[in-house]
Amino acid sequence: MTTRFPRRSTAALCAAAAAVLMAAAACSTDEGDLANEEPTAAAADVTITPEDGGSEVRTDSPIVVDADKGKITDVTVEQKLSEDETDESMTGTYNDGKTEWVSDWTMHPGSDVTVTAVAENSEGESTEFISEFSTVEAVEGQRLEIKSINVEPGSTVGVGMPVVVDFDMPVKNKAQVEAAMEVRSEKPAEGAWNWFGDKQAVFRPAEYWEPHQKVTVNLNLAGVSASEGVLGVENRRLEFEVGRSQISSIDEDSHQMVVERDGEKIKEFPVSLGMATQHKYTTTSGTHLTMAFHTDYRMSNDTLGVSKDDPSYYEEYVAYAVRISNSGEFLHTADWNYQLGEANTSHGCINMSVPDSRWFYEESLRGDPVDVTGTDRELEVNNGWGYWQRSADEWVSQSATGEADDTSEAGTPGSPHHEA
CATH class of the missing domain: 2.40.440.10 (L,D-transpeptidase catalytic domain-like)
Known part of the structure; x- marks a missing residue:
């Protein structure tokens, strides 16, 4: 004998299905849903030195940006010198992993500084960090200035041309001042600064300049500590051409x-x-x-x-x-x-x-x-x-840093910053 089950209507089947779905929903929780999602990466964290809110900060303190759980993608430094003048030319150097950025040069005396750093986490999400502080003033009578430079900007010179910088005050911290004066050439060369007395610095390549090229001199002297209590107060840039030999x-x-x-x-x-x-x-x-x-x-x-x-x-x-x-x-x-x-x-x-x-x-x-x-x-x-009259080796050894400078690369030997 065949057993037959009672047939249900379509409406009844739909109602039963709805009841099952409602019951399943009643058993579900928010935690269960989130447990099935991928975890979110932590945001990058950045520390900026000097810290936010600082005042009377040493001009030769390095600006350091350190990133944790991420890498630095951008750093800008704005130095407000007056109501009408702002300097945004500060450059810096990253480490290999871009987890650290250090300023290349010193800061202007008496400036309001804003450091803005952007870092991103492993998922590429960016976060911005800001530090605002002010630097110490340069004291009247203790302000190092450039008295003269022997090369006229835009001039064409011979292959033996030195760069002679005369200062208005004695320089005791010669290594720091040397490190603040960058010479760049279009063609590879090595050179160094020598001092003749405490007020004159001279740059000369090891061999004559290669002819037919441009040379740029960046004197990043604002904020450099030239002597006890004496600060550089100006930056200067000049370019000249080396002509035929x-x-x-x-x-x-x-x-x-x-x-x-x-x-x-x-x-x-x-x-x-x-x-x-x-x-x-x-x-x-x-x-x-x-x-x-x-x-x-x-x-x-x-x-x-x-x-x-x-x-x-x-x-x-x-x-x-x-x-x-x-x-x-x-x-x-x-x-x-x-x-x-x-x-x-x-x-x-x-x-x-x-x-x-x-x-x-x-x-x-x-x-x-x-x-x-x-x-x-x-x-x-x-x-x-x-x-x-000095040999190339003697010229380098007579420099305060004791190192040759590759003028085809950015930067200088040594550091213009204060050693803590």
């Missing part, structure tokens, strides 16, 4: 001057050097640089201490004169000298004919090397721009 060689014995341009001999002149009857009348041997150019220039040995009453006193006005030292040495017109190419009869300068001295005047750039050989008087390293 022109190197002149003068031989005391042959009384000849040879000019090479980009490695090719282009001129040879008869000359007359110092008569060498006295030390002061002896032309110095060594690598000189062309420093300044004059026309109708007064030449006199009163610059050597000779009075007008002395029988050896002289005074002449020359058509063309190019200075190569601070001890009175010039390459100049000497239309009275009839022994050019034959004998050395000058008072220490390099005598030339009118057309030859005019050519040299017109065809030379400041910073062109002039090598003199054969005399028994050596050019001093601090006589004019006699900086090439």
Whole structure:
């Protein structure tokens, strides 16, 4: 016998299904739903030093941004110097994992600083962090300023050109100041700063600059601690072009001057050097640089201490004169000298004919090397721009940092920051 179950209507089946669904819903909880979802990554956390709200902060304190549970994607530093002036040029360096950023330079004295950092977590979610603080003022009378720079912005110079920075106050913390002065070149080079006294810093590459390139000098001196209580108060930037390579060689014995341009001999002149009857009348041997150019220039040995009453006193006005030292040495017109190419009869300068001295005047750039050989008087390293008298190794060893600077890369050896 077959057993038959009662047939239910469609409406009844739908009602039963609804009841089952309602019962299942009644047994469900919010915790059960969330348990099936992926966990959310923690937001990145960032610490900024100096901390928010600080005042009288040392200008040479580094700005440090540290990220936890994430990486730093952007840091900006705004330094408000006055109502109308804001500096946003501060750069910094990341570590390999981009979990730390450290400022490259020091901060302006008396500025309101805002550091804004952005970091993202493992899911790419970004969070912004801000620290606002103010820096210590520079005290009147203890403000380091740039007195002069020997290179004119935008000028074209010779391959031997140094960068000479003269300060208005003595610098004791030379390593920090060196580290604040960045030299960049388009073509690879190594160089360093040397100091001549406490107020003059000189940058020179190990070898002559490669010709036909741009060199940029960034003097990031605002906020650097130059001496106890003395702060730099300005940044300065200049660019110059290195022109063709022109190197002149003068031989005391042959009384000849040879000019090479980009490695090719282009001129040879008869000359007359110092008569060498006295030390002061002896032309110095060594690598000189062309420093300044004059026309109708007064030449006199009163610059050597000779009075007008002395029988050896002289005074002449020359058509063309190019200075190569601070001890009175010039390459100049000497239309009275009839022994050019034959004998050395000058008072220490390099005598030339009118057309030859005019050519040299017109065809030379400041910073062109002039090598003199054969005399028994050596050019001093601090006589004019006699900086090439030091070897490359000695030049680097005489720097305060003791390291060569790769001018094709950003940054400098050492650090301008205060060591805690």
